[in-house]
Amino acid sequence: MKTLLVKGSEAIALGALAADCRCYFGYPITPQNEIPELMARELPKRGGVFLQAESELAAVNMLLGAASTGVRAMTSSSSPGISLMAETFSYLAALELPAVIVNVSRGGPGLGGIEASQGDYFQATRGAGHGDYHFLVLSPASIQEAYELTARAFSLAEKYRQPALILTDALLGQMKEPLRLRRLRFPRYPVEDWALTGARGRPGRTLRSLFLGPGELRARNLLLQRKYQAMRREARAEILYAEGAELVVTAFGSLSRIVREAVEMAREKGYPVAFLRPITLFPFPDRPYRKLAEGGQPFLVVELNCGQMVEDVRLAVCGRSRVESLALPPSDLPAPEDIYRRIRRCLAQR
Amino acid sequence: MSGPKMKFVFPRVLTERPFHYCPGCHHGIVHRLLAEVLEELELRERAYGVASIGCACFLYYYFDIDICEAPHGRACAAATGAKRARPELAVFTYQGDGDFAAIGLNESLQAAARGERITAIMINNTVYGMTGGQLSPTTLPGQRTTTTPEGRDPRMYGYPLKVAEILAQFPGVAYCARVAVNSPRRVLEARQALRQAFLAQLEDRGFGYVEVLSACPVNWKLDPVSANKKVDELTQTFPLKIFRTWEGL
Ligand SMILES: Cc1ncc(C[n+]2csc(CCOP(=O)(O)OP(=O)(O)O)c2C)c(N)n1
Ligand code: SF4
Ligand SMILES: [Mg+2]
Numbered sequence: 001m002k003t004l005l006v007k008g009s010e011a012i013a014l015g016a017l018a019a020d021c022r023c024y025f026g027y028p029i030t031p032q033n034e035i036p037e038l039m040a041r042e043l044p045k046r047g048g049v050f051l052q053a054e055s056e057l058a059a060v061n062m063l064l065g066a067a068s069t070g071v072r073a074m075t076s077s078s079s080p081g082i083s084l085m086a087e088t089f090s091y092l093a094a095l096e097l098p099a100v101i102v103n104v105s106r107g108g109p110g111l112g113g114i115e116a117s118q119g120d121y122f123q124a125t126r127g128a129g130h131g132d133y134h135f136l137v138l139s140p141a142s143i144q145e146a147y148e149l150t151a152r153a154f155s156l157a158e159k160y161r162q163p164a165l166i167l168t169d170a171l172l173g174q175m176k177e178p179l180r181l182r183r184l185r186f187p188r189y190p191v192e193d194w195a196l197t198g199a200r201g202r203p204g205r206t207l208r209s210l211f212l213g214p215g216e217l218r219a220r221n222l223l224l225q226r227k228y229q230a231m232r233r234e235a236r237a238e239i240l241y242a243e244g245a246e247l248v249v250t251a252f253g254s255l256s257r258i259v260r261e262a263v264e265m266a267r268e269k270g271y272p273v274a275f276l277r278p279i280t281l282f283p284f285p286d287r288p289y290r291k292l293a294e295g296g297q298p299f300l301v302v303e304l305n306c307g308q309m310v311e312d313v314r315l316a317v318c319g320r321s322r323v324e325s326l327a328l329p330p331s332d333l334p335a336p337e338d339i340y341r342r343i344r345r346c347l348a349q350r
Numbered sequence: 351m352s353g354p355k356m357k358f359v360f361p362r363v364l365t366e367r368p369f370h371y372c373p374g375c376h377h378g379i380v381h382r383l384l385a386e387v388l389e390e391l392e393l394r395e396r397a398y399g400v401a402s403i404g405c406a407c408f409l410y411y412y413f414d415i416d417i418c419e420a421p422h423g424r425a426c427a428a429a430t431g432a433k434r435a436r437p438e439l440a441v442f443t444y445q446g447d448g449d450f451a452a453i454g455l456n457e458s459l460q461a462a463a464r465g466e467r468i469t470a471i472m473i474n475n476t477v478y479g480m481t482g483g484q485l486s487p488t489t490l491p492g493q494r495t496t497t498t499p500e501g502r503d504p505r506m507y508g509y510p511l512k513v514a515e516i517l518a519q520f521p522g523v524a525y526c527a528r529v530a531v532n533s534p535r536r537v538l539e540a541r542q543a544l545r546q547a548f549l550a551q552l553e554d555r556g557f558g559y560v561e562v563l564s565a566c567p568v569n570w571k572l573d574p575v576s577a578n579k580k581v582d583e584l585t586q587t588f589p590l591k592i593f594r595t596w597e598g599l
Pocket of ligand 1: 403
């Protein structure tokens with residue numbers, strides 16, 4: 001098995017290639033340019049399509065067109081570009097297209113900055129566009145996981161006929177780690193019964209989202225909601241040191257690595273602290289949260305924004321535990337010691 | 351009596367569902383011509399249409415082919431994605447002047463400039479039909495619309511955008527024509543133009559574009575016959591012409 005030293009962005013591109021992604025459409029934006037650049041080099045060699053679009057708006061609609069033909073396709077961008085795609089996200093969800101979107105997010109609002117930030121948590125998990133819909137949202141914490149989750153995203157997207165979003169940030173996108181190019185065997189799912197491939201030997205097919213007949217749109221919405229319910233079984237989280245924990249510290253994505261270090265620091269000093277990291281942000285893995293809240297242990301939610309995931313944690317624990325927020329708006333990254341001090345304070349309040 | 355016999359043939363590509371268009375609307379005529387061309391070129395089984403947002407957004411009710419809906423203005427980008435993903439498909443968009451030339455102008459021009467092997471049909475009725483007859487980029491100077499109640503004032507809104515004339519300059523465009531369907535002769539010419547615009551992609555020549563000057567009696571506040579005549583007036587601003595073809599003019 002080959003091991004490479006690559007950036008997170010490159011690992012995402014390699015994960016897409018491992019999943020046999022056939023089409024990439026994108027528009028340049030820092031800090032994710034390594035994805036289109038790697039795809040531009042590699043996809044044509046494999047008989048795939050790389051196309052630089054005139055905007056993120058065009059890119060995501062090219063993605064819509066390609067995905068509608070049942071071909072594995074993706075786009076990637078960073079926060080402002082993702083905002084520009086929002087209208088079409090709603091269409092992708094409405095047309096039930098298996099498309100993969102990557103957000104190597106940066107600080108906002110506005111042009112913001114290019115540092116690591118988790119300010120797009122709401123945008124990712126609540127659906128940036130209009131209407132009642134969700135994306136599947138996966139968030140890796142290492143370069144290895146970025147590779148594997150991207151490949152998995154293609155499989156899940158196909159399984160549920162559903163757009164899947166990888167939410168990561170500048171920190172993971174830009175840092176380098178060894179990547180073991182493991183063979184990935186996520187299943188493929190048939191597309192023949194819905195994809196637009198030309199009406200050979202069958203009636204014409206339509207992918208549409210306009211429903212004006214009485215009750216039609218309601219039925220359509222309920223169908224989507226049933227699917228989102230079914231998707232709950234894909235919820236994933238990493239749980240460490242749950243046994244006898246008196247505080248649960250939770251964080252996602254690259255920041256969770258610093259948080260984990262702080263948790264380990266606390267444990268070395270004898271404090272019984274658990275670590276909980278959601279891997280899927282939608283569906284949110286509320287079961288482990290609920291379970292850990294049964295004993296009434298407090299939670300500390302650490303995030304690189306002004307406090308977004310904390311809302312999902314509060315919903316999951318549903319008043320059983322105290323939930324504290326350590327919200328760190330984009331600036332310098334915290335050191336494990338900063339988080340450790342907050343852990344100490346939380347424990348002192350018991 | 352000898353001589354050619356007239357026979358009514360219903361194109362198989364069309365479904366039997368009656369059009370929802372207003373009386374005197376030209377969308378229906380263009381649908382019929384498009385269906386005939388798809389049938390003649392034997393494209394039913396590999397056609398991929400993009401229904402855009404406008405009066406013709408229900409395109410899929412009338413054509414028994416594969417059709418995808420695109421957000422307002424993004425038809426050419428969606429068509430690009432489909433064609434690049436599956437080059438064997440015969441991909442076309444069916445758009446209005448607002449969809450193609452206002453909100454979607456960038457996607458339209460860039461797809462044409464790239465020479466995408468797709469066919470774009472643009473129904474130029476000088477208004478936003480679906481939303482009730484507002485100003486569009488192709489509204490004539492002085493033309494009254496619901497958002498220019500005193501008529502389009504060039505000092506405020508400038509002059510109509512001549513899309514065919516713009517596209518005609520792009521080497522990526524293999525075929526570019528403006529047609530009308532308000533007389534039998536023009537209907538036949540329009541059919542020929544549609545055919546050529548499909549051949550442009552089938553023969554791998556480049557982007558195919560047909561702009562159809564179309565009557566919108568309801569929003570022009572005219573009866574169907576007067577609206578049909580009014581299309582002649584439009585041709586003074588929007589001349590009917592084959593602007594570009596790979597075969598040479
Ligand atoms: C993003 C967005 N903005 C606005 C609309 C509303 N809208 C629907 S159709 C349309 C204009 C259609 O005009 P045109 O493209 O000329 O087609 P026509 O109806 O005249 O055939 C508009 C503005 C929309 N559906 N989506
Ligand atoms: S509003 Fe105009 S374009 Fe729309 S269907 Fe009626 S006549 Fe045709
Ligand atoms: Mg119009």
